[in-house]
Amino acid sequence: MPSENSPQSYPDEGPETPGGGPETAPFEDELGEVLHRTGGSFTPADRTALVDAGLRRGRRRLARRRIAVVTGGALVLGAVGLGGVYGDGLSGGTPADGSTASGTASAEAPALITGAGAAPDGGLTGALARLLPEGELSGAVESLNGRATVRGVFDDGDGGAEVSVGLFRVDPTGAEDRVTCPARTYTPYDFCGTSELTDGSRLMILQGYVYPDRREDTRDWRAVLLTPDGYLVDANAYNAPAEKGAEVSRPEPPLDRARLKELVTSDEWRGTLRRLPVPRPDKETGGARVEVEVATTFASLLPAGLKVYDQGRQDNEFAYAVVDDGQGRSLVQINVQPGMSDTVAELFGGATTLPDGTQVKVTKQPGEKGGAGVVQWTVDTLRPDGLRVVVSAFNSATQGSAATRPEPALTVEQLTALATSEKWVG
Structure with missing residues (x-):
């Protein structure tokens, strides 16, 4: 291998x-x-x-x-x-032809020989057994509930x-x-x-x-x-x-x-x-589109004097950069989401309201991804038109690695300026 x-x-x-x-x-x-x-x-x-x-x-x-x-x-x-x-749907054993749309969890299947000697079973478990190398498949469970799934423990002699x-x-x-x-x-x-x-x-x-x-x-x-x-x-x-x-x-x-x-x-x-059923339109794509190019705008709003070691984006709503001001690397990430007015009660209790009606919530908390000594500073903003801009900075290069510095490279004031910039309104 x-x-x-x-x-x-x-x-x-x-x-x-x-x-x-x-x-x-x-x-x-x-x-x-x-x-x-x-x-x-x-x-x-x-x-x-x-x-x-x-x-x-x-x-x-x-x-x-x-x-x-x-x-x-x-x-x-x-x-x-x-x-x-x-x-979320390991509930519903069904045949591989997908003849039912949903079901209840199937009983755990008996152990099956896998590979060339697999039995000509018509279910998902049989299909999986035929496609695995020679060995044994035990504890298989399959389901069909808008999607089809099958899982089991395969052992080729070197461990399940x-x-x-x-x-x-x-x-x-x-x-x-x-x-x-x-x-x-x-x-x-x-x-x-x-x-x-x-x-x-x-x-x-x-x-x-x-x-x-x-x-x-x-x-x-x-x-x-x-x-x-x-x-x-x-x-x-x-x-x-x-x-x-x-x-x-x-x-x-x-x-x-x-x-x-x-x-x-x-x-x-x-x-x-x-x-399988044809997918329905994604309800989360409703609302106004984000008209600005998030990654480019984000990069333009980073404070001067930072060296960028890594950067990337996801769709046109999320971007990140790993920056260093000379005191250690720091991850900064941003999410720009339209149509988020319904989050006011859940997320913006106790927020500060700016003169233009923008809600601003600041949090400082320990990191949650396992990195030793990591802290996360977040500025969460919601404009009157429902546009939400969330910026977070960490005192580490990744959320799962140990802290590289005492505090994030961007201050709360800099994060707030970035999140409330007029560049996000297009």
Whole structure:
């Protein structure tokens, strides 16, 4: 098997397009949690989580965190698997022909032989068994509830490892970020590459980790295929019997890049994909469009004298930069969201009101992504027309790494000036 950092060639897909860093291209922490990789549940009383949720809403398609994707923070995608956004429907065992639209959880399937000796079963579990290498698949559960999913523990003799496949129908014109490599600023990984197949499908393969801060060495190797007609196949393989809460059972997941590609491009999934419901329009895209180019405007508003080491964007609503004023690197990120008037009661209690009616809320709090000594300063603003601009700065280069300086590189006054700039009104 190739090493984690070496590119893998695929004979039928054309040149590989690497993502962020030397082998990658931007994206965040999601389909974030695409997201569940970088966040968790929240309640209206939890302002921090609500801010994160608002950011995910602004970053919409991948990070909803966020991908991870996910999209941590921006595919905040960090990268994203069947948990979180995709995996909220592990309820409903159904045949692979997708003949029902929903169901209740299927009974745990008996162990199956995988590979060439797999039984000709018609369900999703049987399809997964046939597409895996030789070994055994146990504890498989499949569901169909607007999307189809199957997961189980695969053992090729070197240790049990969870493998999962999710099947979705999406708007192909708005799902490109689900097959775009996340930015390493938010989602640490060993390898990510994207490519276009001969039929016009887009493929992303990512070798990363369940926990961005590496508090456990559970690895998540993932492949996502997006076809021109809006079929999305998302496969994950781990080096533990469960994505979370299980001890690592082997050094690496059992499926390398070539095997992951074979899994998501197989025709075995087509029958189910064709029967999934056509996606409804994304309600979160309603309201006025952001007319300014966020990344460019953000860069123009950064204080003078900062050296920019890294920068990126997601859609036209989220951007970030890693800057240094000579005292250490500092992550700064911004989200610009139209149509957010309904967040006043939830997010802007106790806010200051400017003469033009703009609400301004300032918070200083510890970082939440595992970095030692990290603090986060946020200025959250809401204009009378519903345009929300949220700017956060950290005293570290990433949210998951240790603090590089006592305070963020931008002061609260500078963050406020950036968020309330007239340049955001177009």
